Amino acid sequence: MSWKRISKRYYYPLLSLALVCFLLFTSIAVGEVQKNVSTTEPTNLNSTQIDSTTYLAQSNNEALSAPDVTSIRSISPKELYVSIPQSLVPENIRGYAQERLNLVVTGDNFPQPDNSLKNKIAVTIGNPPDAATSTNIRVAEDRKAIFATFSSDQLKRLSRGTHPVSVEVGGNATSIDPQTTEEQLQVKVMRPVSGLTTLIVFAIAAFVTLILIGLIYALARESKKANLASNSLTKSNQKNLNSLEWLLLDRQTNTFSLARTQFVWWLTIIVFGYLFLFIGRGVIQGIWEFIGLSGFAYTFLISLVTLVTAQATSTIRGSKGSGDVNPAWSDLVVHGGVVALERVQQVVWNLIIGIAFIVILLVTYTTASSLPSIPSEILVLMGISAGGYIGGKAVRKAGPNISQVVLLGEPEDYNSDPQLSLAGEHFSQAGGVIVQMVYLDENKNEKPDTRIEVKQDNVCTLEPDPDNPGEFCKKLQISFNGLNALPEDQWLVWLHDFADNFTATRVKITLINADGQRAVWDGTNPVPERRKAPALQSPY
Incomplete structure (x- = not known):
């Protein structure tokens, strides 16, 4: 034990x-x-890029060079911000500014654009059908870079995220420098979401x-x-x-x-x-x-x-x-x-x-x-x-829970020894518990000037808690005799009123433990009962 x-x-x-x-x-x-x-992630990425670059460099040494073939090597910038919001439903974009975004593509042997189809250059961002294509191209004098300009109407088709960039010359895709990876020819499109x-x-x-x-x-x-x-x-x-x-x-x-x-x-x-x-x-x-x-x-x-x-x-x-x-x-x-x-x-x-x-x-x-x-x-x-x-739950004491309230005795016995019993769990024993009573109206609101507090001498422990002896009990008995909550000439009237209100479940009883925890009963659950009053037991 x-x-x-x-x-x-x-x-x-x-x-x-x-x-x-x-x-x-x-x-x-x-x-x-x-x-x-x-x-660890950056290290793995770097090692992957080094291995890929080494492999591509070896492939480049083995490949035949073709100086007259147009090839692309990189793009800049890596991120494009488009102010037109992306939406799941069609929206009117006329209110947004007509912006121009430039994309620089570096490589070799870009032809100077002219009216011939052979030298026509087109730069595309994304994959069809949601792709932005521009033929507004300017070529650098050394033919190693092109500048593509995109309008808002072209960019509105692009969704957020990463998109590939491709270049066509005369309707044919250009070759990619062997030392260039796919990630280097991708652009991240940033758009607000509507x-x-x-x-x-x-x-x-x-x-x-x-x-x-x-x-x-x-x-x-x-x-x-x-x-x-x-x-x-x-x-x-x-x-x-x-x-x-x-x-x-x-x-x-x-x-x-x-x-x-x-x-x-x-x-x-x-x-x-x-x-x-x-x-x-x-x-x-x-x-x-x-x-x-x-x-x-x-x-x-x-x-x-x-x-x-x-x-x-x-x-x-x-x-x-x-x-x-x-x-x-x-x-x-x-x-x-x-x-x-x-x-x-x-x-x-x-x-x-x-x-x-x-x-x-x-x-x-x-x-x-x-x-x-x-x-x-x-x-x-x-x-x-x-x-x-x-x-906090562990160190605090258990609190009271009222499961049943029984009015002991019949109305004709109220002049002698009316009693009330409260049953539940974790009640502080007599001497440390406070019991308050008040009448309620039909709307369950407290009636003014009807609250009384039962004195400690009128509370008796009926059934101690076997799991917490000396601290809690499971049943208390209240004697109304000698309560002296009201003047003597009003006492019997209050007592009979209490019995009537108790039967009609218009009484609220509050039980307060020694540590301040409380339980309130107003007759809602369960139905109040009346039983024959047993002999009041002495707490000693």
Whole structure:
């Protein structure tokens, strides 16, 4: 028994420490992998270029030279910026300036252009049918360079991305210098993407994401129907939750779970971000392939580990207090009605990082090849934040949850010894618990000047908690005799009014533990009961 108590005492700090260490080591490992990839890739590229150049140089030595044959060697600049936005739908481009872009092609033996078809030079960017071709050519005096001018009307056909450049003389393609690689004859076209195109891609990604979420929503709805059908005690005046809220609901405490919400938050963000970049990259750049997650797999892992660890901690340590009767979004930052700073920082950092991810993705998706990379410091921060949240759940005491309220006795007994019992879990024992009562109107609002607080002498422990002896109990009994909350001439009137309101479920009872966590009951669930009052037991 002593070993069990010792292991249970040190389980939660060790669990939190293990989680933090796991997340820290994972984040550092991701940073090292990203660093190694960034340092090794250029070396591999350089070695490839050296090998290719060496091979081509050897081929050049073996090839026969033809000084009278036109050949091309390089192009400049490597990037062309076209101010006309790219769009998925036809748009009027008359409002954009008529710009001219020059492309310089170097080589040998370019003919001076004249009216003959034999010496006609044409420079083409891209592949037909979406290609830009210019015959507005000027040749350098040494015949080793040509200057091709492109207009806006010609360039509007080009999409974003890398395009090959080709030169034709007299309708025939020119030869390529043996020392020139394909990459040296490519130009990267930069174009803004129209807002309408971004909106279309966003709508498509959002639509697909909603379909996936809709499947989960439908499953949650079926679960909700099955649960409500089996719960005969649920009252019609209980707050009607939608399926999303039902998915985030912690059934044990009837509150919204922060761990569940965080998991759904990151699952939705990653799914939407992946679909948005996948569709946008395919539509705009014409590249349809799987994209890299850039560390977001570890973000998803952190949220998943946090969810599992939070549930395990609640199972072993005990759930938080239920707080108000109906779940509210404030449940994400409170623990049994008490604001918990470790939960606040968890919510804040998840919001900041998630929103930053969406903004970065929207700004960079037109040129990105993977999801925005996450710095290792951010992963470490997420790990520390998750560890603080789990640690807070571990060190805080379990909170009260009211499952049943029973009015003991009949109306004719109220003049002698009326009593009330509260059943549930994790109640502070008599002497450390506070019980408050107030009447409600038909709209479940508190009536003024009807709140009373039960004195400690009127509260008795009926059933101690065997798992936490001396700290918690499962049932409390309240005696109204000698309560003295109201003057004696008004006491019996208040007591009979209380009985009537209790039967009509228009009474709100608040139980506050010694650490400030609370649970509120207003008759919504379950239906109040009346039983014959047993003899009041002494706490000693």
